[in-house]
Amino acid sequence: MKDLLTEIWESIRRNKLRTALTGFAVAWGIFMLIVLLGAGNGLMNAFMNQGDRFATNTMAVFGGVTSKPANGYQTGRRIELNDQDIVLTQSALFSEHVEKVSPELFKGPYTLAFNGRHISAYLNGCSPTLQEMNKIEMLEGRFINQNDIRLKRKAIVLAASHAIELMNGGEDYVSLIGKTVTAGGITWMVVGVYKTDRTAQRVEDFVPFTTMQVLMNEINRVDQINFSFHGLTTEEENDQFEKTYRTALNRAHKAAPDDESSIWIWNRFTQNMQMNKGTHYIRTALWILGIFTLVGGIVGVSNIMLITVKERTREFGIRKAIGASPWEIMKLILAESVSITAFFGYIGMFLGMVACEVMKATVGQSSVEFFGETFHVFVNPTVSLSISFGVTILLVVAGTLAGISPAMKAARIRPIEALNDN
Numbered sequence: 001m002k003d004l005l006t007e008i009w010e011s012i013r014r015n016k017l018r019t020a021l022t023g024f025a026v027a028w029g030i031f032m033l034i035v036l037l038g039a040g041n042g043l044m045n046a047f048m049n050q051g052d053r054f055a056t057n058t059m060a061v062f063g064g065v066t067s068k069p070a071n072g073y074q075t076g077r078r079i080e081l082n083d084q085d086i087v088l089t090q091s092a093l094f095s096e097h098v099e100k101v102s103p104e105l106f107k108g109p110y111t112l113a114f115n116g117r118h119i120s121a122y123l124n125g126c127s128p129t130l131q132e133m134n135k136i137e138m139l140e141g142r143f144i145n146q147n148d149i150r151l152k153r154k155a156i157v158l159a160a161s162h163a164i165e166l167m168n169g170g171e172d173y174v175s176l177i178g179k180t181v182t183a184g185g186i187t188w189m190v191v192g193v194y195k196t197d198r199t200a201q202r203v204e205d206f207v208p209f210t211t212m213q214v215l216m217n218e219i220n221r222v223d224q225i226n227f228s229f230h231g232l233t234t235e236e237e238n239d240q241f242e243k244t245y246r247t248a249l250n251r252a253h254k255a256a257p258d259d260e261s262s263i264w265i266w267n268r269f270t271q272n273m274q275m276n277k278g279t280h281y282i283r284t285a286l287w288i289l290g291i292f293t294l295v296g297g298i299v300g301v302s303n304i305m306l307i308t309v310k311e312r313t314r315e316f317g318i319r320k321a322i323g324a325s326p327w328e329i330m331k332l333i334l335a336e337s338v339s340i341t342a343f344f345g346y347i348g349m350f351l352g353m354v355a356c357e358v359m360k361a362t363v364g365q366s367s368v369e370f371f372g373e374t375f376h377v378f379v380n381p382t383v384s385l386s387i388s389f390g391v392t393i394l395l396v397v398a399g400t401l402a403g404i405s406p407a408m409k410a411a412r413i414r415p416i417e418a419l420n421d422n
Contacts, residue, residue: 025300027348033290034352040286042381044279058133060266061225067261071254079262081222097229100129104224105212110184114166124204125212140173141192148208156188157206161196238270302402326411333407341399349392356382
């Protein structure tokens with residue numbers, strides 16, 4: 001082994017520039033692969049984090065406009081959801097998949113007032129389960145509960161941005177809990193303050209759905225029905241459920257059973273599946289780009305081994321003449337190929353991981369303000385150690401394969417031809 005390493009070192013030392021350039025190509029290939037993967041992971045993580053506003057196993061249902069005539073009605077009729085649709089959603093017909101149901105009723109804008117401060121606000125009548133479905137984060141107090149729904153309490157959960165404005169720029173949320181505010185000419189008691197989602201279409205304050213229906217004279221009216229579900233794991237299963245559910249609602253509203261415009265369904269599960277599919281395609285593209293860059297280094301290793309064989313033809317002939325076996329010649333070429341690939345490959349891997357950490361410490365800490373909300377450009381733009389080592393091992397294997405052809409050529413050299421080589 002010592003003699004083999006000594007021979008490899010002597011070969012590399014005699015061809016410093018050529019070895020360095022080949023090694024640079026190998027290191028650059030794996031460096032770029034790891035940096036591309038890290039940057040791709042950072043972008044995808046940032047994208048997924050910003051889009052993670054709702055529980056994925058939920059659907060939101062809205063009334064639409066009919067596009068087909070049915071039951072004596074012409075096209076263009078607006079469908080408005082009602083309490084019977086809530087009952088239908090919770091019925092045995094869909095109990096196999098439907099779990100929790102939360103209706104919503106929107107009103108506004110109203111003037112929200114407290115202690116002489118006035119702002120414009122929208123009210124959202126909802127049920128307690130909406131907090132889990134929409135991932136509403138409480139900062140102080142509590143969300144709407146079942147007692148609020150049952151007793152039709154005049155309770156309100158304020159958005160943090162509204163609470164700050166009502167407190168004249170102060171952020172003392174605790175002092176607002178238990179106080180009363182007015183909205184729409186009605187006095188409400190503040191029971192909680194939630195973290196404002198400024199990426200939403202509008203900032204809303206939450207009140208009990210039943211209270212909203214009674215006080216706003218909106219009996220038997222629903223703007224949106226949200227429900228969580230289980231047991232639907234494929235796009236086909238989700239599509240079939242949506243079709244069955246839409247047909248049932250259409251019949252309840254005397255619309256054509258196959259009218260897809262009368263009832264709109266936002267399936268967050270299939271949307272998440274499509275987002276995951278998109279990120280998979282992007283990551284695959286990054287892998288392909290990185291591997292092609294890596295291939296350039298592998299080709300360089302193969303070429304330098306071929307040149308080495310050509311330059312050392314006479315030497316290999318003499319070795320065979322004094323008893324060296326073809327395998328010993330092959331072993332020498334393969335060992336040199338693997339040594340160059342492994343050494344410079346691990347250098348490229350190390351530098352790539354360092355670059356990812358630098359991205360994490362610099363670009364990964366940057367953010368942009370959009371509609372008052374902070375968005376991070378990169379989130380954890382790194383590559384796991386397992387992937388980094390796996391790619392490097394793959395590179396060493398590729399380096400071995402790259403050296404096979406030159407090694408076989410060297411092993412086939414006949415002593416008499418080698419001695420006559422000029």
